Amino acid sequence: MASWNSFPLEITYETLGWLAFFSWSIGFYPQVILNFRRKSVIGLNFDFVLLNLTKHSSYMIYNVCLYFSPVIQQQYFDKYGSGQMIPVAANDVSFSIHAVLLTAITLFQIVIYERGTQKVSKISIGIVSVVWLTAAICFFVALPSHSWLWLISIFKLDVILFHMFQTIVRIAAIRLLHHGFDYGKKSIGT
Numbered sequence: 001m002a003s004w005n006s007f008p009l010e011i012t013y014e015t016l017g018w019l020a021f022f023s024w025s026i027g028f029y030p031q032v033i034l035n036f037r038r039k040s041v042i043g044l045n046f047d048f049v050l051l052n053l054t055k056h057s058s059y060m061i062y063n064v065c066l067y068f069s070p071v072i073q074q075q076y077f078d079k080y081g082s083g084q085m086i087p088v089a090a091n092d093v094s095f096s097i098h099a100v101l102l103t104a105i106t107l108f109q110i111v112i113y114e115r116g117t118q119k120v121s122k123i124s125i126g127i128v129s130v131v132w133l134t135a136a137i138c139f140f141v142a143l144p145s146h147s148w149l150w151l152i153s154i155f156k157l158d159v160i161l162f163h164m165f166q167t168i169v170r171i172a173a174i175r176l177l178h179h180g181f182d183y184g185k186k187s188i189g190t
Contacts, residue, residue: 017091024095028102035106040114047124048166049110053103054128055162058135058155060096065152067093075149131158 035041065072067088076086135154142151 014089014091017089021091021095021098025098025102028099028106032102032105032109035109035113038113041110042114042116042118044106044110044118046110046115046118046120049103049106050120050124050128051162051166053100053107054131055159055166056096056099056103058131058158058162060093060100062152062155062159063088063093063096065148069148071146072148072152075147079149131162 031044035044066076066086067090073086077084135158138151138154142148
């Protein structure tokens with residue numbers, strides 16, 4: 001297994017990794033606290049929470065398996081070379097576990113708090129169902145040959161696709177909100 005050739009570089013990597021962990025993790029708390037204080041989740045996008053739980057769960061599976069499994073690590077070294085470092089650090093594992101936990105708490109709040117007439121859309125339920133059904137099929141494909149690295153790579157692909165999907169939806173929502181406003185000819189506030 002490869003190691004750092006530079007102690008200052010290793011310290012920088014670790015410091016930036018944990019800084020990213022804290023920066024991203026703190027963002028989960030305002031919604032959970034708001035829901036708790038109001039005892040309501042009215043206005044929260046339930047689809048976003050369900051899709052995020054699937055995305056973060058996939059990310060957690062990838063990180064935990066690659067970080068802790070010597071079998072998967074060996075498959076990684078066999079594929080990419082023993083001189084390579086595992087691309088998952090302790091802060092990645094910590095963030096993904098934290099993200100799943102806080103997103104699950106938010107989903108639990110959706111179940112127990114006032115939600116009005118809001119519900120999870122059938123499209124989101126369908127997307128999540130297809131993702132987990134595909135993951136189950138991939139598990140059974142990987143099982144006979146013990147292709148665990150391939151399997152967790154599918155979970156990593158899920159994360160990338162979910163992130164792209166959420167980004168496209170956000171861009172579309174922003175465009176709808178700003179429909180008819182020509183940014184090229186006007187400045188904000190005039």
